[in-house]
Amino acid sequence: MTESYAASVVGASGFTGGELLRLLYGHPNVDVVQATSRSYENKTVGSVHPNLRGMDLRFSDPDDLESVDVLFACTPHGVSMERIDSFREAAGTVVDLSADFRLDTEAEYDEWYDGHDRPELLADAEYALPELNRENLPGAELIASGGCNATAAILGLKPLFDADVLSGGERIVVDVKVGSSEGGAGGGEASSHPERSGVVRPYAPTGHRHEAEIEAFLGTGVSFSAHAVDMTRGASATCHVYPDDPVSTGDLWTAYRGSYAEEPFVRIVSGGSGVYRYPEPKAVAGSNHAEVGFELDPRNGRIVVFSAIDNMMKGSAGQAVHAANVALGLEETAGLEFAGLHPVGAP
Amino acid sequence: MTESYAASVVGASGFTGGELLRLLYGHPNVDVVQATSRSYENKTVGSVHPNLRGMDLRFSDPDDLESVDVLFACTPHGVSMERIDSFREAAGTVVDLSADFRLDTEAEYDEWYDGHDRPELLADAEYALPELNRENLPGAELIASGGCNATAAILGLKPLFDADVLSGGERIVVDVKVGSSEGGAGGGEASSHPERSGVVRPYAPTGHRHEAEIEAFLGTGVSFSAHAVDMTRGASATCHVYPDDPVSTGDLWTAYRGSYAEEPFVRIVSGGSGVYRYPEPKAVAGSNHAEVGFELDPRNGRIVVFSAIDNMMKGSAGQAVHAANVALGLEETAGLEFAGLHPVGAP
Amino acid sequence: MTESYAASVVGASGFTGGELLRLLYGHPNVDVVQATSRSYENKTVGSVHPNLRGMDLRFSDPDDLESVDVLFACTPHGVSMERIDSFREAAGTVVDLSADFRLDTEAEYDEWYDGHDRPELLADAEYALPELNRENLPGAELIASGGCNATAAILGLKPLFDADVLSGGERIVVDVKVGSSEGGAGGGEASSHPERSGVVRPYAPTGHRHEAEIEAFLGTGVSFSAHAVDMTRGASATCHVYPDDPVSTGDLWTAYRGSYAEEPFVRIVSGGSGVYRYPEPKAVAGSNHAEVGFELDPRNGRIVVFSAIDNMMKGSAGQAVHAANVALGLEETAGLEFAGLHPVGAP
Amino acid sequence: MTESYAASVVGASGFTGGELLRLLYGHPNVDVVQATSRSYENKTVGSVHPNLRGMDLRFSDPDDLESVDVLFACTPHGVSMERIDSFREAAGTVVDLSADFRLDTEAEYDEWYDGHDRPELLADAEYALPELNRENLPGAELIASGGCNATAAILGLKPLFDADVLSGGERIVVDVKVGSSEGGAGGGEASSHPERSGVVRPYAPTGHRHEAEIEAFLGTGVSFSAHAVDMTRGASATCHVYPDDPVSTGDLWTAYRGSYAEEPFVRIVSGGSGVYRYPEPKAVAGSNHAEVGFELDPRNGRIVVFSAIDNMMKGSAGQAVHAANVALGLEETAGLEFAGLHPVGAP
Amino acid sequence: MTEDTITTEDPITGEEIEIPADVEVGEIIDSPITGAELEVVSVDPIALEEAPELEEDWGE
Amino acid sequence: MTEDTITTEDPITGEEIEIPADVEVGEIIDSPITGAELEVVSVDPIALEEAPELEEDWGE
Numbered sequence A, B, C, D: 001m002t003e004s005y006a007a008s009v010v011g012a013s014g015f016t017g018g019e020l021l022r023l024l025y026g027h028p029n030v031d032v033v034q035a036t037s038r039s040y041e042n043k044t045v046g047s048v049h050p051n052l053r054g055m056d057l058r059f060s061d062p063d064d065l066e067s068v069d070v071l072f073a074c075t076p077h078g079v080s081m082e083r084i085d086s087f088r089e090a091a092g093t094v095v096d097l098s099a100d101f102r103l104d105t106e107a108e109y110d111e112w113y114d115g116h117d118r119p120e121l122l123a124d125a126e127y128a129l130p131e132l133n134r135e136n137l138p139g140a141e142l143i144a145s146g147g148c149n150a151t152a153a154i155l156g157l158k159p160l161f162d163a164d165v166l167s168g169g170e171r172i173v174v175d176v177k178v179g180s181s182e183g184g185a186g187g188g189e190a191s192s193h194p195e196r197s198g199v200v201r202p203y204a205p206t207g208h209r210h211e212a213e214i215e216a217f218l219g220t221g222v223s224f225s226a227h228a229v230d231m232t233r234g235a236s237a238t239c240h241v242y243p244d245d246p247v248s249t250g251d252l253w254t255a256y257r258g259s260y261a262e263e264p265f266v267r268i269v270s271g272g273s274g275v276y277r278y279p280e281p282k283a284v285a286g287s288n289h290a291e292v293g294f295e296l297d298p299r300n301g302r303i304v305v306f307s308a309i310d311n312m313m314k315g316s317a318g319q320a321v322h323a324a325n326v327a328l329g330l331e332e333t334a335g336l337e338f339a340g341l342h343p344v345g346a347p
Numbered sequence E, F: 001m002t003e004d005t006i007t008t009e010d011p012i013t014g015e016e017i018e019i020p021a022d023v024e025v026g027e028i029i030d031s032p033i034t035g036a037e038l039e040v041v042s043v044d045p046i047a048l049e050e051a052p053e054l055e056e057d058w059g060e
């Protein structure tokens, strides 16, 4: 007999909320009983998410939360800290996709965001990324799903710290390329198709808040810059690092295999033959996989690290489901089996 | 206990072949035991299809076919007729994705193609599209999967014939827009990214071979023209028809509901609210769904019919698996549950 | 010595207004002295149009119009009829890009639009398209620039009427594919990059207002349907027509050469070799050229006509400058010499 | 009276060759008398470059060069060194777009390329980039047009060296994003539309030959990595630099204004308002402008430098014409006045 | 799903549809069959009418 | 342009066109009017014929 958990998605008319509906709808152990939206109340979820036209569910008011086993909050930064008590009242397990519970201390929220309303809860929250924090997830009641760019960067760099290739004092450049769904469903003039298509557009070139998250989990500052490029889904991080001591390609394979050989959702892609030799967002579009890889640059004493994810999946909704699976004691990959597409254009 | 069928994919390094591998890999009742390619023999399937890096399988020689339950042929037109004996020797059920067994008579192949090597087999073959031919598929041993553009057009127009809105004598314009994966993995200069991106490019503006297929199954000639547009997956057919007698929107709903209300893979999308009011290829990308819809044009006495599919799925590999499911007595939707993505860019 | 005309652009922060600024800025006989915008008053034109950063001009209030020789109105439908007196007071030659003065009679505005405020002026206005109305443009004081889709359709079909291949009673299907700049700079959720990219999206599938304009100038009704596709610039019309009497390819060449051999901005592209065998919007992107072409379909008694323009150029700003050149007695091609780009992606 | 120079384009069927034809065709002081192609001999240039259908010129054999004033060589690396004598015999001024004459010494060609056939000519050649080498161009007889990525990087970084913000010992990361036309008209499987669209694909992640060129002209090594992204035209370089001594935003403005205030083809774009706040390739598509800009990152002691060009223009054909203009004593901007487009999608 | 629904007739297709029980007169919901916007014109008994379509306005 | 050209009749439109003087029998050139591929069937006097069209093959 299969266990079945009742789930709610708050902010279900948004991009990550829609992705969660899709994943939970196909999840063997979950029943979605509520999807909230203030703007689309009483409309079918398919009226917003055309891929969910077959789903028999209407949006309801986030102020009337049903009692469920697990609640996913897909609301903008600041909303979860406000609504957290009602979320936790409604569900024993709350997975928050916003930045509200990712950092450890109030001080960090004061520095990087505009403060925190409920700092006392920060200590309760577990970071969702299983590759980083799997052991603390079982039974967790408040889970903070990682930022998409931070997830990409952390997954790329982590093996270098695990294997002591880096120790934390080195300068690290993280140059990120992201798709338009990162901005959520709102979107102003800069996100309109004529202005946004075909871009390589620097945004948040310095002072990006994901620096805080990367620093919190890798223990090292990074020089982060993001660029919008012409895709809808996807985040790709290229990290340029200069280890103090020389390493070989073999050392790097050992490091990456050491960190990820057993991980169900991380693939090491580095060199090889054919068209797809390094991590690419389009190779993982729609899937919960991360691709990570590296190349050695002896001339410059550099390691170039590549990391690619689908920001809607490994970068948000997929990571959230993965963490919930671990928290609830389910099969880790349940509901996350989709392999991705080939060929695929600009997903 | 679940039954399990052994399957081969011939032409597995191509686009439809790769899609079949993906679908069968996730299929609960199928084990892929062979994937052929002459050019990539002994390479892993993941070296060509990056989404299948997790699959433990290498390409093998199409001249050494293993004995299986079902064989999918994903080779160019002309190859299946040549190799058909070895296919049928290897497998009790053969599903051919090429045009080789779609038409009924040698005469049609003489008219539209360059003849047929094995005309005596044409009578044995069943057309795969379950919405058209479900009753003849159980137990079928040779199944001809439909052409992508023909499938789109047929699905859009069929309800009008079922409901006698059209009777066959009317002039029908079928204006199709297709993605670049229709051309297969080969691709010359016209398919290079600089030349192919951003196009609205007429191709095969007249005399397209899918006219034959549409005529064969709808019993009416159509004026077909195709345009390449900037997507990788997807085929969208807009049919302009002029019924002899006036119809109402209600009549059309009755016609389309009558044909498709019970179909697991056809959605009627016609009007409604929000961004997605008519069929769109990107709303079905990666999924086996077809969207069909219509709009009435009283001023011109016209019905505009829209139909959208993913050419890699409903237009080829998905249709093939659907038909195989029916042929083998499996759950129709087995292996075809993926709902599609939202948002998604230009898949 | 070169004559020089002072020009204003009203609605210069919009897409067609920006294009006009660019064209006039490079025009040998024109000085732009005013560019209006209510929202960007006092900002540089380069702050909105990055390609015009070198232009030393700031937006000003459309309520304070300077006295100039020629004024281009690039405002939404309805604004020009409201402001027309101030426009004509400011300039001896007014070129309006909106639909406000395109049709001949108040009755047509009542049928297709929501009526007209100044119907008495309709008789004064000349339609801008020189290929249709060159002889009436010299000295014209009120010029109505054509709609982009209508322009594409009219240019494609006109030779068939000129040469009596069609006489007006035939059924004509006009299936149009357009880029996102057609919607102007505003743009709501449907125009956001994640929702709009990769689409083949029917819009205005029936009852499109450009039917009125086509009918007014070709003297025949058409069955018009438009589809949004993934490009920013460009409109492509495929017309499916069934002449009463059979024609040959030679007849069609004669017809099209007869209408366009002397036209500086129309190219006949029909068959030939290489990648670009029929009209394509990307082959004319940024240029004022229209490409038109045809293919005969003897099996169906059909002629397929293709027509491609850049909606920002031949479909609006370029056509407006072309007409102004004729009206003012300048070289027709002045300011419109740009040839377009190759390769170019999805302009 | 205007002087007029006769020009040839060798390799005119390629991408940069076609762009040169377009530029020279519109150049007030140049007549193109020859365009070579081995594969398209005797075909019209418009059969390959659809934007040049109006040009009355056919490709001819590169072995029969006519005598001209200036010859542009647009052939792959290695061809120019082979054919250089015939080029110089045919024309007093030779502008080579390949890498063959960019570096100063045979040793560099041995290290980065596969050696050099005619090392004695290296000393004669002048680097084309006027912003770097204007004073040596007048009268130059052999001009080596810069590499597109190198040009982008050099233009971005140069002011920091000019103003002694950097001195040459610092570590510099150059993370580049490029369009598909960089690969030229050839293009294999990796450049096919289905595989190439939507990518963020690392290529030449280390050891890129443009490192040599940057080092040669800036006097400093750089850590270079390139990524293919979904555009056809455009190269964008993001440089991450760490000056030894702190600088202010004001210092940076002074540095960049100091280097570029008088340059006709360089715009400083840094911050500001609206959608386009930093350099973007699509803002310069089709034009010879470079946009450069910067942002200060005090937390990390970093300056982020952005630079964007059209690789077909400032990155090759435009730079070549600009240099030829200087060499021949013409107006620097002659033939290069096109301002670029707004809006524009993915050019 | 625990939320209450009621059954009524779809005004376009005539088929039975379920809609939320708490709708109010004047509210616009979408038909689960046609996707069309329907206005609640009465609640006891429940009755729906096609709502006037909102024009897409994609310029010209 | 200094290259020699000769004048002949376009087989599709019947109009006069210029083509390179050095073409040989069997060579394929394109018409400057229609763009169609034309085969040189004789050189003295010069005569052109429509060449059989190369199929684009974009699969199905």
Ligand SMILES: NC(=O)c1ccc[n+]([C@@H]2O[C@H](COP(=O)([O-])OP(=O)(O)OC[C@H]3O[C@@H](n4cnc5c(N)ncnc54)[C@H](OP(=O)(O)O)[C@@H]3O)[C@@H](O)[C@H]2O)c1
Residues within 6 Å of the ligand: A010, A011, A012, A013, A014, A015, A016, A017, A036, A037, A038, A039, A040, A062, A074, A075, A076, A077, A079, A097, A098, A099, A146, A147, A148, A181, A182, A183, A184, A185, A186, A311, A312, A315, A316
């Ligand atoms: N997009 C990504 O790639 C990504 C990746 C990682 C993390 N995240 C995080 O995930 C969260 C959601 O992102 P998104 O991209 O899905 O955003 P989105 O598309 O803008 O959706 C936001 C959703 O929240 C709802 N909402 C907004 N304000 C609310 C409020 N005060 N109370 C209740 N509901 C409210 C909105 O619906 P109504 O207004 O109709 O209620 C909407 O459904 C954000 O915190 C974001 O930072 C996003």
Ligand SMILES: NC(=O)c1ccc[n+]([C@@H]2O[C@H](COP(=O)([O-])OP(=O)(O)OC[C@H]3O[C@@H](n4cnc5c(N)ncnc54)[C@H](OP(=O)(O)O)[C@@H]3O)[C@@H](O)[C@H]2O)c1
Residues within 6 Å of the ligand: B010, B011, B012, B013, B014, B015, B016, B017, B036, B037, B038, B039, B040, B062, B074, B075, B076, B077, B079, B097, B098, B099, B146, B147, B148, B181, B182, B183, B184, B185, B186, B311, B312, B315, B316, F059, F060
């Ligand atoms: N693409 C579509 O949207 C679509 C839709 C409907 C139907 N179809 C039909 O499906 C078939 C496959 O199309 P596709 O797009 O997948 O083509 P594709 O990408 O070109 O793949 C063709 C495959 O066939 C193999 N092959 C070629 N010649 C062969 C031969 N003589 N013997 C054995 N194997 C051979 C190739 O691999 P090796 O050369 O390495 O052996 C390759 O794996 C075609 O008949 C096509 O018309 C395609």
Ligand SMILES: NC(=O)c1ccc[n+]([C@@H]2O[C@H](COP(=O)([O-])OP(=O)(O)OC[C@H]3O[C@@H](n4cnc5c(N)ncnc54)[C@H](OP(=O)(O)O)[C@@H]3O)[C@@H](O)[C@H]2O)c1
Residues within 6 Å of the ligand: C010, C011, C012, C013, C014, C015, C016, C017, C036, C037, C038, C039, C040, C062, C073, C074, C075, C076, C077, C079, C097, C098, C099, C146, C147, C148, C181, C182, C183, C184, C185, C186, C311, C312, C315, C316, E059, E060
């Ligand atoms: N886009 C095309 O492809 C195309 C083709 C053919 C014809 N047209 C026609 O050309 C006209 C402009 O189209 P567009 O695409 O350029 O539109 P757009 O991008 O929306 O620009 C409209 C411009 O008009 C100004 N404006 C709006 N309301 C105004 C008012 N009441 N008084 C004064 N100025 C006003 C706006 O600026 P502020 O609000 O800042 O004043 C803006 O500059 C429309 O009539 C359209 O139908 C467009």
Ligand SMILES: NC(=O)c1ccc[n+]([C@@H]2O[C@H](COP(=O)([O-])OP(=O)(O)OC[C@H]3O[C@@H](n4cnc5c(N)ncnc54)[C@H](OP(=O)(O)O)[C@@H]3O)[C@@H](O)[C@H]2O)c1
Residues within 6 Å of the ligand: D010, D011, D012, D013, D014, D015, D016, D017, D036, D037, D038, D039, D040, D062, D073, D074, D075, D076, D077, D079, D097, D098, D099, D146, D147, D148, D181, D182, D183, D184, D185, D186, D311, D312, D315, D316
């Ligand atoms: N693409 C860019 O963004 C870019 C930027 C900066 C510099 N460049 C440099 O510019 C040069 C041309 O690049 P591209 O992108 O234009 O290349 P391309 O599109 O591949 O064109 C190469 C041209 O050279 C001709 N050609 C090839 N081999 C030849 C030979 N042995 N003798 C005579 N002609 C030959 C080809 O025509 P036929 O084979 O028909 O004769 C073709 O016209 C390269 O050196 C490249 O590195 C390119």
Ligand SMILES: [Zn+2]
Residues within 6 Å of the ligand: A197, A198, A230, A346, B346, C197, C198, C230, C346, D346
């Ligand atoms: Zn796009």
Ligand SMILES: [Zn+2]
Residues within 6 Å of the ligand: A346, B197, B198, B230, B346, C346, D197, D198, D230, D346
């Ligand atoms: Zn694209």
